[in-house]
Amino acid sequence: MEEEKISFSVRLTTKEIFRFTFYHEYTRITGIIGLCISLGALIVLLASFDTWIPQTKAILIFASLWYTVIQPVFLLNQARKQAKRNKAKAEPFQYQIDSEGITISQGEAKQTAPWDHFVRIVETKSQYFVYSDRVHAFIFPKDSIGIDSEAFDEKILGFLGQIKITLKGPIKKMRKQMPVINADDAKEKNIAGDARKAEVAERENAAEKADTAEGKNIVGNTRKTDVAERENVTEKADAAEYGNEE
Numbered sequence: 001m002e003e004e005k006i007s008f009s010v011r012l013t014t015k016e017i018f019r020f021t022f023y024h025e026y027t028r029i030t031g032i033i034g035l036c037i038s039l040g041a042l043i044v045l046l047a048s049f050d051t052w053i054p055q056t057k058a059i060l061i062f063a064s065l066w067y068t069v070i071q072p073v074f075l076l077n078q079a080r081k082q083a084k085r086n087k088a089k090a091e092p093f094q095y096q097i098d099s100e101g102i103t104i105s106q107g108e109a110k111q112t113a114p115w116d117h118f119v120r121i122v123e124t125k126s127q128y129f130v131y132s133d134r135v136h137a138f139i140f141p142k143d144s145i146g147i148d149s150e151a152f153d154e155k156i157l158g159f160l161g162q163i164k165i166t167l168k169g170p171i172k173k174m175r176k177q178m179p180v181i182n183a184d185d186a187k188e189k190n191i192a193g194d195a196r197k198a199e200v201a202e203r204e205n206a207a208e209k210a211d212t213a214e215g216k217n218i219v220g221n222t223r224k225t226d227v228a229e230r231e232n233v234t235e236k237a238d239a240a241e242y243g244n245e246e
Contacts, residue, residue: 004098006155010144011092018079019127020139025075026067034067042068095140099159102130102138115163123153123169150174 025031041063045052052060089106096103101114113132120131128140145152153171157178167175 004155006097006145006147006152007095008140008144008146009092009094010139010141012083012086012139012141014076014079014083016127016139016141017082018076019124020129020137021075021079022072023122023124023129024135024137025071031067034071038064038067041066095138097156097159099161104138115160115165118165120166120168121156121171123149123167123171128152128171 026035041060045057045060045064049057091106094105096105099115101112101117103110103112105111118130118132119134120129120137122129122131122137126142128142128145129137130140131137142149142152149170153174156171157175
């Protein structure tokens with residue numbers, strides 16, 4: 001039976017790259033702290049705007065714009081540059097996902113990363129991020145995958161098996177709902193299965209021995225009957241010949 005695989009192509013746009021960088025930046029500790037500082041500075045600035053001197057106002061304005069406007073604009077500019085570099089390449093990235101891992105190819109270049117190479121899978125409303133470390137990740141837009149996200153989640157979890165990878169989003173909820181067999185349970189099931197197989201084999205061997213013994217008994221009895229019949233015929237023939245002589 002041929003192994004089931006998921007194959008699709010991806011050419012990342014500015015929007016898709018920006019979504020990833022924005023999520024990555026604003027879910028890290030530094031991003032969360034920066035956003036809190038910006039919001040705090042904005043609240044302080046608006047609450048007592050007239051009481052601050054111009055220099056303090058300038059600092060508060062910059063701090064309030066830092067992670068609410070300046071950083072998102074910077075990330076958007078970076079995403080545009082990356083999208084232009086991707087567009088300059090003739091072919092999109094081709095992905096193949098199976099139990100061995102994720103294979104990425106573009107033109108003649110091809111590389112496979114096994115599942116134990118990855119550390120985290122994040123599912124958002126529109127994308128999947130498969131991290132190979134704390135910073136780098138494959139970006140899979142849901143529009144490019146070609147199948148329903150629930151079906152994709154189920155297949156990915158099937159490919160992962162017992163490999164431990166941090167999950168986040170709907171795919172994490174699905175894994176919790178799926179039956180999990182730990183190593184001890186699997187070992188007990190294997191032992192029980194081996195015991196059942198041994199028992200069946202023992203019964204089959206006993207049945208074969210019984211059939212063999214019964215066959216031998218039948219053959220032995222048949223031989224004894226043939227010998228007895230021959231002896232009886234010989235005795236009768238000898239008696240008749242002796243009577244004729246008299």
